[in-house]
Amino acid sequence: MKDVHVHFDEIHALRGITLDVREGEFLSLMGPNGSGKTTTLRVFAGLLAPTEGELLFKDTTITDENRSVLRENSTVVFQTPIHFGTSVFKNVAYGLRIRGISEREIERVVKESLALVRMEHAAERPARDLSGGEQRRVALARAIALDTDILLLDEPTADLDKESKVIVEKVLRNINKDRGTTVILSTHDVFRAKRLADRIASIDAGEIRSIGPADSVFRLELETLVDETELRNVFKGHGVIVDEDGGILQVTLENGVVIEAVGENTGEVTITISPDDILVSKERVQSSARNCLNGRVVSIEQDKNTRVLHVDAGVPINVNITQASLDRLGIRENDQVFLTFKASSVLVY
Amino acid sequence: MSLIGDLVEITLRSLFVSGMAAALATAIGLPIGMFMGLKKFRAQHVLKGIFNGLMAMPTVALGLVLYLVFSRSGPLGIFELLYTPWAMVIGQSILILPIVISLTTETIEHVDPKIRELALTLGADEKAAGAAVLRESFGGILLAVSAGFSRAISELGVALMLGGNIIGITRVLTTAIALETTRGEIALGLGLATVLLSLMLIINMTLRVAEKRVRWWLWE
Incomplete structure (x- = not known):
């Protein structure tokens, strides 16, 4: 072109x-x-x-x-x-x-x-x-x-x-x-x-x-x-390498929540988690994902054809989910949920 | 001939005359409707307006005009069509032609434009993409044809003025109903009307049921 x-x-x-x-x-x-x-x-x-x-x-x-x-x-x-x-x-x-x-x-x-x-x-x-x-x-x-x-x-x-x-x-x-x-x-x-x-x-x-x-x-x-604050799930924290072979970084956020990510940056870092990459469930799921946070659904917001769950998991985390999945899981406001996501879904910069 | 025999003969003639009229109107109207639905050209809106207006053409007025055309001294008098089933076929096909054209145009225009785009992106040329649009319009086109047939089989003016209601030659269900009612044979008239209504319902319902299967088959 x-x-x-x-x-x-x-x-x-x-x-x-x-x-x-x-x-x-x-x-x-x-x-x-x-x-x-x-x-x-x-x-x-x-x-x-x-x-x-x-x-x-x-x-x-x-x-x-x-x-x-x-x-x-x-x-x-x-x-x-x-x-x-x-x-x-x-x-x-x-x-x-x-x-x-x-x-x-x-x-x-x-x-x-x-x-x-x-x-x-x-x-x-x-x-x-x-x-x-x-x-x-x-x-x-x-x-x-x-x-x-x-x-x-x-x-x-x-x-x-x-x-x-x-x-x-x-x-x-x-x-x-x-x-x-x-x-x-x-x-x-x-x-x-x-x-x-x-x-x-x-x-x-x-x-x-x-x-x-x-x-x-x-x-x-x-x-x-x-x-422009368009991005959700952006947190500041302190990164420490915990698995050099796998390139796994453990990031401790300001309020003590620990999240594992793939990356090499250490010290003061900013991380983001894609709201699309987080699996939400009412029970803890068995998976190879390195992160599983427990939290409470604060509110459910409609965003075009998807729904956004605002979850308080020690830090405010947004999760995108379809209405069909929301209905199937039967999740409502104030429910306790588990948020599971891979270390590779966390981006460090 | 027995009453049942007469009834069967009249019914079959109604089906023949209106069926032929619907076939003729479809053969002429479908390509015109397709052209108007698929192409954009000058005076398209005017033409659409004319055809839409003619959908409500008064059957007696059309019958009178065609009577003058087919009468011995008229321009087509040499063909001696007046008071024959063929005059009725021609008259009814002219009557329903605007219905077939208008509904075909409308249904093609209302097919999602993305269907044509989809066909093009999958490698179809303009002709094949047009065919895909037509397949998608099949339900509406079928409705246009069945609406035309229903209008033809249920009209009286053209059948009476061009056919003359001659027993054994041009008598059809609508002219027979009118005759029996004027004679005071209300029960017979009602019986004939029931046959006419049942016929229209059965034919239209059969077409609706067949539509899905045929539509499926069209993509073979």
Whole structure:
């Protein structure tokens, strides 16, 4: 993309975006809602023509005449999953049939793709009857079945239950590493961007704020977010290495709560815990996770499609959870809960 | 012929005339509705307004105009269609054509635009993406056809003016009901009306039940 502008009537959605995506890389477009991530993805997918600027694919300038090249070489997974009014199998098979692949091969690829997202059991079910998380996984299976050079994903894990998030992230990592697929993922979650991407492009108000290796952009973004107090679960404490081989750091927070993290920084440190990475339960769960805090649910807040639990665990901790999970666990305000999270989910800087 | 025999003959003729009219209107109206639903062009709103308005076309007025067209001295008089089932087929198909066009256009326009985008992102060309939109509109298109058929089989004006209610040739359920009522045969008229209503209900319910299966089959 070279100096790409997109106007929607009075709205100037993209303001001179220049972005070079390398073959086989995992790039994350990160930014708040309305920053221009989705518009950038739609331009990459060939669904939207830039108002100004140039778009190149393998050194060929994309015009209205050859825009279909982008669609042939990329697949999009939309933020809100959309499916044809037929079975899961036929939805995943659609793109393969368009490409004239034999029925035998289609059956093999569809089964394999559904197995990757653990949806093989639902092959004959109407796609639109599935839960939101399952529909997202089917949409991902449909995209990866085509094995295109580029995979474009618009907030693929937003509002998903934890199980689906883990599956989706694992599949994306594998597709990128094993098949060499170029993955461009839009997300507003700084932690997800850091966890998955090789590079991060931070977009704000239709402009690129920063771009570079995931680690460096993450740190830059984190400082900005902390300054703007947008980030939750940020604590100051004192770090001591307790396991040099495993790189485990024990951080004692100001009020005595101890949290284990992966890191090398010692002394005065700041830590953050992603609200998406915390498992909440009424009973203590047996797991390899190094952190398990006991606390009381102070309040439950609605944040779009998710719920945010404000838990007093010696320190105020926020946990994102879906309404379905909340109902299943039967958690209410003032309940005692356990918060379990891995040391790798705690970021130290 | 017995009363039952007459009833069966009239019912079959009603089904034939209105079925043919629905088929003809679908053959013409479906491509027009598809074009209007999928494409954007100048005067689209005006055309949609005209077709929407014609959905409420008075059957007697249409019957009168077509009577003049098909009468011996009219422009199509040489074909000698007046007072034949074919005149009724043509008349009814003109009557229901705006219904088929308007409902088809409306249903295609209301398919989520992301369906077309989805098909395109999965490698479909514009033609295949249009076909995907059509498959998604199948329920609405079926409703357009069944609404057209129901309007045709239940109308009186066109059937009476172009068919003439000739026994054994152009008598259909609606003209028979009108005749028996004017003759004072209220019970017979009510019986015929029950047959007509039952027929419409059975056909529409069958179509609804078949819709899901056919929609599924369309994605094969």
